Amino acid sequence: MNWVVFGAQWLHILLGILWFGNSLVIAAIVIPAINRLPILTQREIGALLGERATRVFDVVVPAVIVLGFVRGTFLGPIKDLDGVFGTAYGITWFVALIAAIVTFLWGKIAINGAVRTMNLSPLNPDGTATAELEAATDRVKLVAVLELVGFLVIFTCMILMRFGL
Template identity: 40%
Template sequence: MDLGQATLQWLHILFGTFWFGGALFANFVVVPVMMRLPAEPQQQFFKLFAAQSERMMLIAASGTILLGFLRGTVFGSIRDLAALSTPYGTYWLIGLVAASLTYAYGTWFLSPRANRVLEMAAVGVGPGGQISPELAAAINRLKVVALLELVGFFVVFTMMIAMHFAGAA
């Protein structure tokens, strides 16, 4: 492995760790803590968190997918369509498709729903500073939808491990 290949691999793993780790941290730490806050600070935090995480996840996901593609093709053993019929090539292709679908799911399904919850939250809070039952239900649906994204990560992560044991194409 030369320096270019090592750097590409390092960056691919860094971006992937940030993307997957960010999703895990958001689902299992940030959102549960945020839900314990009073309504007004919760709304302020969620608005800032959503904007920042959307920007950072775009960079991390795009970097992961692009570098994974380059790692498998330009700097890897996927040089022609025949290489996709090897165990390594099959796992690589499944991983690439799963990562792309996970990215699409987050961008075009999850993020718009999070923005709708933000719009609902902007309407205000109920009596006593509590969130409305409709907003609470929307937040709970959003949490489930966000957890579904982790299924895509599970497939990608599993394919990365399988590629390691399959060897080069």
């Protein structure tokens, strides 16, 4: 057994589970649970989650992407551009790589931007939520759930690559 390949694969999968699992938990558990809370509490929770997630995933996601690149090339079957664009595995690997980068950028730009807008949305003079804050909070929930589209592509590619496709 090649322990370097094993270690790279193990870490790639573990960190990928953390990234994908976070998105699933946010969409399936956190958002439905906090929907029952007052909008100001939702904003507070969303801000705290966003702050923590940004710190964690700014390290985790680049590591997942780099390990996937290394696992497919230096430690895998792709040795040149023909290996990328001339084989089913290479094409699937390339689609997964692009999907991972786009999904990461979606989080950095769309999700973080929506959280920032939500945090800057004003309150009414009596301290209640404005329509602007409610719309911004709904936008955070929407863009967070839409991130799952990227994971659908990535996850499908991972399964296909396991079978050499």
